[in-house]
Amino acid sequence: MKKQELWLLINTIIVLLVAVGFILIYSNAVVKTPEDRLFGRVVELTNEAVVETLPNTNSYAVVHLSYDAVTRSGETIGKVYNLKIKNGYNFSSDENFGEIELLVGIGKDNLINVEIITLKQSSWTVKGIQRFVYDRYQDVLIAQVENVPAYDAADPDAGATATDSTGAIRDLVKKAVQMHFGTFVDDPYIEFYGEDYILVEDTTFSGTLVTNKYTVEGQGTVYLVTGSGEYYDGNEASITLHVLLDSDGEILALLLPDDGYGHTKGFRSRNDAYLAEFIGLTIGQVEQVVNDNDDLTTGATNTKTLIEVLLRALVSEVTA
Incomplete structure (x- = not known):
């Protein structure tokens, strides 16, 4: 092999090694993903x-x-x-x-x-x-x-x-x-009853859509109301409304937790303002507010319709 050819080969190898080294450095140091x-x-x-x-x-x-x-x-x-x-x-x-x-x-x-x-x-x-x-x-x-x-x-x-x-x-x-x-708390009741609340089921209660009644010792009552209805393009699913009352029987909150919400979760907040209309009312006052807001458009109308069914059931089954 001639001297010139040897030097050419050596230079080629050096260039290849430098290129490989650059690629390795690039792949290990450059942010890509x-x-x-x-x-x-x-x-x-x-x-x-x-x-x-x-x-x-x-x-x-x-x-x-x-x-x-x-x-x-x-x-x-x-x-x-x-x-x-x-x-x-x-x-x-x-x-x-x-x-x-x-x-x-x-x-x-x-x-x-x-x-x-x-x-x-x-x-x-x-x-x-x-x-x-x-x-x-x-x-x-x-x-x-x-x-x-x-x-x-x-x-x-x-x-x-x-x-x-x-x-x-x-x-x-x-x-x-x-x-x-470690700060996530998957219990919406804590905000209203505190961390030490005690929930006791009333096993004597019997309802149709109002499926459960609980007493919050010394603080109030909780009702669960469940029903099914259309939410999108003919699809149906159920939702469970949690009705939280204080010791005077006034509504503290109407909650729609994840685990009982089968409608489109991205639309859930669209009914928040509507549900807020019932805060501070007694169950006996609920139906009048439902009637007054019958034409209200929330952007999640099918879900609002089902919520109205659940609220009317709450009134009829609890106050009967």
Whole structure:
């Protein structure tokens, strides 16, 4: 082999080695994936664990999986949560439902970041949802997550509002963060009766739609009212209304918890203002308010209709 050819071969090998080295450095140091962007460095997600199973329904919002975020050197630098939302806001007519998938990363410094994995929502809301996530959830602390305000993601030219998707994201991110820090309490009664309340079922009570009656010792009464009705495109499902009363028989709250809510969860908050109309009333005063709001449009009309059925049943079965 001639000297020139030998030098050419050596130089070629050197160039190849440099190129391979550059590729290795690039692949180990350059942030590319959503999970990398959560921490600003290359990580691998390990120790997958199921937090909440995916329901076999057309509408849900769950903290599905958790992972450890581990660097290439083996250091665990944080926790990652996989969030999934399914609702009725399909991106196109070819899809039956809308989907959102997010990653929430929480570092050892307690800074919280969110990345979008899948965003299939009504086309005129997509840019607004992206803006909401990346404006509100980058290097924030738990106190900021717990105080994120409502956000309208609609395109101003669309002539409509869109707070359901961003509201679902806000609530689910908050839930994941509270789960991580151990502050999540899956008991809505605590807000009204305190942590030490004692619930005793009245086994002598018998109703049709009013399925259960409980006494809150020294504080009040709770009724559960369950019924089924259409919520979207001919689909039917049941909801359970929790009616919380104080010791004077006045309504403290009308609750629709997740585990008893089969209608579109993204629309649930649309009836909040309507339900608030009954706070402070006795059961005997409920029907008049239902009648007065018969023509009220909430944006979740089918669910409101079912709520009215449940409220009328509450009146007839409890005061009879």
